[in-house]
Amino acid sequence: MAENADGTEKSEDASEKKLREAREKGQIPRSKELTTLLMTLGAAVFLLFYGYVMWQQFEAIAIKGFSFDRAHAFDFQMMTNLIIGMTIETLWMIFPFLALMVIIAIISPTLLGGWNFSTQAMAPKLSKLNPISGIARMFSVNALMELIKALAKFLLVGGVAVLFLWLSYGEIISIGKEALKPAMAHAATLIVEAFIFVSLSLLIVALIDVPYQVIHHMNQLKMTKQEVKEEYKQQEGNPEVKGRIRALQREMSQRRMMQAVPQADVVITNPTHFAVALKYNPDEMPEPMVLAIGSDFMAAQIRTLAKEHNITIVEAPPLARALYYNAEVDRPIPYDLFKAVAAVLAYVYQLRDGKSAKPVDFANLPIPEEMKTDAPT
Incomplete structure (x- = not known):
């Protein structure tokens, strides 16, 4: 079996990249x-x-x-x-x-x-x-x-x-x-x-x-296991660096998301595990938008910001779970949840206008069966 000058065993078949480079060199x-x-x-x-x-x-x-x-x-x-x-x-x-x-x-x-x-x-x-x-x-x-x-x-x-x-x-x-x-x-x-x-x-x-x-x-042209790993790193990127980049991207996304929470009209909670911040302005957008989504610690931060900015918090566990698993940040809410969200927003607007809000059964909002989950409350 082929070996390097340092005695390292070349046990792996040449990769497509190695074959291509060898061909470019005339080998x-x-x-x-x-x-x-x-x-x-x-x-x-x-x-x-x-x-x-x-x-x-x-x-x-x-x-x-x-x-x-x-x-x-x-x-x-x-x-x-x-x-x-x-x-x-x-x-x-x-x-x-x-x-x-x-x-x-x-x-x-x-x-x-x-x-x-x-x-x-x-x-x-x-x-x-x-x-x-x-x-x-x-x-x-x-x-x-x-x-x-x-x-x-x-x-x-x-x-x-x-x-x-x-x-x-x-x-x-x-x-x-x-x-x-x-x-x-x-x-x-x-x-x-x-x-x-x-x-x-x-x-x-x-x-x-x-x-x-x-x-x-x-x-x-055979390669050592270390050469295969090094080539993979060059092609795919160092896993540690990629992980760090993803972490920074998540951090920046979360920072932008938390900065958007004060603009929300309502925060729908699970009440402790999930929190979703929504905004709806009929003059600016055709449908309600998702500003922030979080679970556990992030959910707690969203609730804290909502309280600091006097944003209405509504405990609607089925709707919170459905939004958490089906909605995306900076995107409109799923079409199938329009009725449920409309009921919540109508309740919030009545409270904001100082009117006596009609009671709403938030545990039984019209949510399609395929969007319901059994996540903990």
Whole structure:
């Protein structure tokens, strides 16, 4: 299992953030063996289907180069033009092959890890010039694996080549008995076949190397439990700081709420556990607004402020509980509680106008069943 330089065990899989950052730095899984396999197979298939055409073109160019007349031999300009013409024809002849190799070389690395362009990976790193770091890389586990792969590839490819030569020994010997042109064509066919067999042998190397590179890459990016915690803190914020911020926000909200209590028209209580301050001004608002909501200690503070500012306190336990659990500060009261609150406000206005208020059964106000609670009184 992967470890940090300090010996800390990396037991956690890399997070999406870690993978994204690694990709931005150019750290993605790559397999050189996969690229080698595709390039050699591409070359073998190309020569299998297009090799005869290239051979004919090469033969024509060779004949032209060795059959010039006496004038060319004694005229530098004519000889130069002949050589330039042969060179251009040769380049055109091999251009399709070179173009195919370039395309495969560009596309094949993207099959593992996808296309990625990183400016950070292109930036020069002075650490790569450190001879001590270079020696450490030479004797690292990764270097050992590369050495083992190179030896395995040499033995495998060499073994397949020897096997092909042994199986084709009779054909190879018979080429010496053939005429020049058929012999050259036969030799070219054997070379292409050998190329295909050797290329297919690299398939075994690639099938081993590709999973190894993926696993090795993921192991390199593994994280310790502490790194996971630190990343979570960076993304989500430090829990202690967030808790402190929430506490400050609650404190500020409560302070604003308590400052609004003196503007209330009535405070509805439970009578001790809950307190809700309401205000209603028909000229300024279409419906009663909730100025403050509190329980226990906050409820006691709301009642104290209400007494200090001569605000009517009404003990209506069912309505107080319904408002506490369903209403929000600085918002209108719930629509379903309009009738109950209207009854309370009508009672309060009668008292404020000095009229004899009609008695109201505050314990049996019209409150929907779904808003009633069994909270303590």
